[in-house]
Amino acid sequence: MTTPRIDSGKLGQLAATPDGRGAETVFTVKDLSVTYSGNLALNDVTLDIQKNFVTAFIGPSGCGKSTFIRCFNRMNDLVPGAAVNGEVLYHDRDLYGANVDPVEVRRRIGMVFQKPNPFPKSIYDNIAFGPRILKMTKDMDERVEQSLRHAALWDEVKDRLKENALGLSGGQQQRLCIARALAVEPDVILMDEPASALDPISTSRIEDLIHELKTEYTIVIVTHNMQQAARVADMTAFFSVELREDGSGRHGVLVEYDQTTKVFTNPGDKRTEDYVTGRFG
Amino acid sequence: MARIEFQASLDSLEATLQEQGSVVLRALRGAVNVLDSQDTELCDEVVAFDDEIDSRYHRIEKAVEELLAQQSPVATDLRLVLAILHDSIHLERIGDQCVTIAKLTKLASELEPHHALVEGLTEMGERAVEMVRIALDSFSARDIVRARGLVELDELIDRTNRRVSDQVLSMASTPGTQEWGMRMIVVSRCIERIGDNAVDIGEQTAFLVTGEFHEFTDASH
Numbered sequence: 001m002t003t004p005r006i007d008s009g010k011l012g013q014l015a016a017t018p019d020g021r022g023a024e025t026v027f028t029v030k031d032l033s034v035t036y037s038g039n040l041a042l043n044d045v046t047l048d049i050q051k052n053f054v055t056a057f058i059g060p061s062g063c064g065k066s067t068f069i070r071c072f073n074r075m076n077d078l079v080p081g082a083a084v085n086g087e088v089l090y091h092d093r094d095l096y097g098a099n100v101d102p103v104e105v106r107r108r109i110g111m112v113f114q115k116p117n118p119f120p121k122s123i124y125d126n127i128a129f130g131p132r133i134l135k136m137t138k139d140m141d142e143r144v145e146q147s148l149r150h151a152a153l154w155d156e157v158k159d160r161l162k163e164n165a166l167g168l169s170g171g172q173q174q175r176l177c178i179a180r181a182l183a184v185e186p187d188v189i190l191m192d193e194p195a196s197a198l199d200p201i202s203t204s205r206i207e208d209l210i211h212e213l214k215t216e217y218t219i220v221i222v223t224h225n226m227q228q229a230a231r232v233a234d235m236t237a238f239f240s241v242e243l244r245e246d247g248s249g250r251h252g253v254l255v256e257y258d259q260t261t262k263v264f265t266n267p268g269d270k271r272t273e274d275y276v277t278g279r280f281g
Numbered sequence: 282m283a284r285i286e287f288q289a290s291l292d293s294l295e296a297t298l299q300e301q302g303s304v305v306l307r308a309l310r311g312a313v314n315v316l317d318s319q320d321t322e323l324c325d326e327v328v329a330f331d332d333e334i335d336s337r338y339h340r341i342e343k344a345v346e347e348l349l350a351q352q353s354p355v356a357t358d359l360r361l362v363l364a365i366l367h368d369s370i371h372l373e374r375i376g377d378q379c380v381t382i383a384k385l386t387k388l389a390s391e392l393e394p395h396h397a398l399v400e401g402l403t404e405m406g407e408r409a410v411e412m413v414r415i416a417l418d419s420f421s422a423r424d425i426v427r428a429r430g431l432v433e434l435d436e437l438i439d440r441t442n443r444r445v446s447d448q449v450l451s452m453a454s455t456p457g458t459q460e461w462g463m464r465m466i467v468v469s470r471c472i473e474r475i476g477d478n479a480v481d482i483g484e485q486t487a488f489l490v491t492g493e494f495h496e497f498t499d500a501s502h
Contacts, residue, residue: 266360266491277355278287
């Protein structure tokens with residue numbers, strides 16, 4: 001089995017919405033492979049991510065979707081032994097170029113993780129932490145309020161900004177983490193299973209939030225919950241696990257990348273069909 | 282094979298559709314039979330069959346609602362569920378046409394029939410039976426080629442329908458035949474609609490297999 005060549009730029013343009021979302025390309029990924037200590041984890045991925053789209057990565061455990069999303073803000077740089085080969089262009093600039101500052105990359109490309117991870121500080125300080133480090137200290141109160149408003153959390157916390165963030169519910173903590181990512185004025189928000197630790201009501205709040213945020217930000221989300229991908233994403237990429245013919249192990253591959261409606265109504269690849277209909281394995 | 286319960290529900294849903302199809306075929310054969318035999322008891326039986334058809338339609342509708350709510354089907358599974366619901370509605374409508382044919386035939390049973398016209402109607406009816414059977418079989422076999430073949434058969438029914446209409450018009454001046462003729466023109470129209478419903482089922486087969494919905498023919502046909 002080989003990874004299909006997917007002209008995702010063309011796909012994205014076809015999928016562009018009447019309000020103009022999806023018309024531009026934010027990331028261009030070409031022939032990307034990732035290895036951990038020499039072991040191939042993800043092989044030969046080529047796709048584009050469109051501006052102001054929600055793009056979902058789905059696939060079984062071990063298919064490399066989390067590995068892949070970490071390539072977009074160079075989080076794999078922090079993993080000992082990880083090596084990224086191939087090309088990731090961010091607004092046509094090589095994200096892995098020698099003169100690129102990974103800290104600046106992570107400011108522009110924020111990330112929200114599976115488990116909410118607020119700092120053991122006040123709600124206010126959680127939001128203000130990033131901007132302070134980046135010396136974005138002007139009008140901090142307004143920045144904190146705007147970030148919390150954008151993350152649909154302001155009304156719930158405006159009277160207790162000095163209280164410890166760890167006192168918030170799981171769903172509120174996750175929205176706080178989203179607010180924290182927004183506070184440093186990012187362009188892209190990466191979400192690695194952002195709702196998998198949350199109850200259904202908190203999950204639907206996060207999904208509503210994703211719909212609101214996509215008008216201003218480009219969102220990439222990894223999710224185990226296929227219905228979540230179906231609900232929130234404009235484009236969906238399905239990754240699968242491929243066994244190497246020489247028996248030396250297994251790695252993730254991109255199987256199919258298309259408009260979400262297509263992936264969930266009439267997928268082009270049998271492997272996608274088997275996975276989305278639950279016949280996988 | 283994962284999702285064993287879900288697959289069992291899908292299989293059961295499709296079995297109910299084929300069961301509804303069998304009842305519809307029995308009603309349709311009855312309706313075609315009475316055209317020639319004028320058997321008023323059989324007319325009543327055909328009318329009574331409609332409750333059987335409707336109950337299966339409601340069973341399918343309920344099962345589809347539950348499957349959508351509980352299993353969130355996608356891809357082929359979703360298309361199968363949608364196609365079954367559509368097919369069931371088409372079958373239910375065929376049942377309604379059979380009721381109209383039986384009622385009109387009963388009303389006309391006291392009147393003098395026009396034998397050449399009865400022959401034409403029976404020929405149309407037999408084609409309609411064949412079309413419904415092919416529609417159900419090709420859905421079951423996911424056979425698009427056979428499903429597409431329904432268009433040609435439908436053409437034949439349409440042609441006979443036009444011929445019947447012309448014959449009824451030519452009868453208009455013959456005293457005592459107008460009422461029978463008027464009733465039979467509606468019967469002819471009912472059979473013609475059954476052919477259309479069979480083509481509709483064929484289109485659902487194509488949708489299920491290809492994932493894209495296209496009318497087999499445009500409205501000019």
